[in-house]
Amino acid sequence: MERIKEYDRFIKTLLKEIPKLIETIDMGPVENKTGIRDLVTEVDRGIEKFLTEKILEKFPDHQILGEETYDPEKTYDLKNLWVIDPIDGTTNFVKQRNDFCTLIAYFEDGQPILSYIYEVDKDDLYWAMAGDRVYLNDQPLEKPKDLALSQSIISTDIRRMNGNRPELFQGLLMESFGMRSVGTSGLDGSRVIAGRFGGYLNYRGGPWDFAPFFLMADLLDLVFVNLKGEKLDLSDYSDYIIANKKVYDDFKKISDQLGL
Ligand code: IPD
Ligand code: CA
Numbered sequence: 001m002e003r004i005k006e007y008d009r010f011i012k013t014l015l016k017e018i019p020k021l022i023e024t025i026d027m028g029p030v031e032n033k034t035g036i037r038d039l040v041t042e043v044d045r046g047i048e049k050f051l052t053e054k055i056l057e058k059f060p061d062h063q064i065l066g067e068e069t070y071d072p073e074k075t076y077d078l079k080n081l082w083v084i085d086p087i088d089g090t091t092n093f094v095k096q097r098n099d100f101c102t103l104i105a106y107f108e109d110g111q112p113i114l115s116y117i118y119e120v121d122k123d124d125l126y127w128a129m130a131g132d133r134v135y136l137n138d139q140p141l142e143k144p145k146d147l148a149l150s151q152s153i154i155s156t157d158i159r160r161m162n163g164n165r166p167e168l169f170q171g172l173l174m175e176s177f178g179m180r181s182v183g184t185s186g187l188d189g190s191r192v193i194a195g196r197f198g199g200y201l202n203y204r205g206g207p208w209d210f211a212p213f214f215l216m217a218d219l220l221d222l223v224f225v226n227l228k229g230e231k232l233d234l235s236d237y238s239d240y241i242i243a244n245k246k247v248y249d250d251f252k253k254i255s256d257q258l259g260l
């Protein structure tokens, strides 16, 4: 435990550097990755480089799975693996300069050990350590209440969910108390973790988008699975839902009725 606490202190010192780092990096031209709405900037690359170099300097035999350097051909060793999304919500970063976060999750032998969702503009850190609790800054978070979908705000990536699963999207929209989209997996998910949203669904995220949820969902008794109800792993892109149990059951009823 002392060893992991020391890892935790180290990662928190790195996260503290991020606001300053963002100011010093020239954003450069905004580039497209897989499509016109999939953006990347020099800030994304600069933060990933900074975190990767610092982590590997301290732990030379550990591995990094970072969004901007991800190699689909490579097999990532799960023994000591750090999964990084340097800026989650790049669209928000480019268009509004807020509502973005940095995500880090650490795994040992495939087990989640440490998780971080750092909401940069608010300087809020959601974090968790295995065998301990989930915290927002210094405050431990309570297990979110189980509320039915009809009583809950839920969130999703509106464009992609509506485009790819229109019937499910409509069903959730009509059955829920309300639907929102912060526009970053990490921050939409953090609201489920903090009990503000009943659930968050993603149509297709990479391991870096959902890695922190394994530990946080486990410690808070939330459901975190793919849309077929299967356990996720870190080896591929996937759809997913993180939700309280009642919202998950109501989601399941809708998706079963639709035969998904
Ligand atoms: C994206 C955001 C978005 C989610 C996508 C992610 P990025 O991450 O989290 O909300 O719907 O699945 O890829 O590209 O801004 O790091
Ligand atoms: Ca992301």
Ligand code: CA
Pocket (backbone or CB within 6 Å): 044, 067, 085, 086, 087, 088, 089, 090
């Ligand atoms: Ca990103």
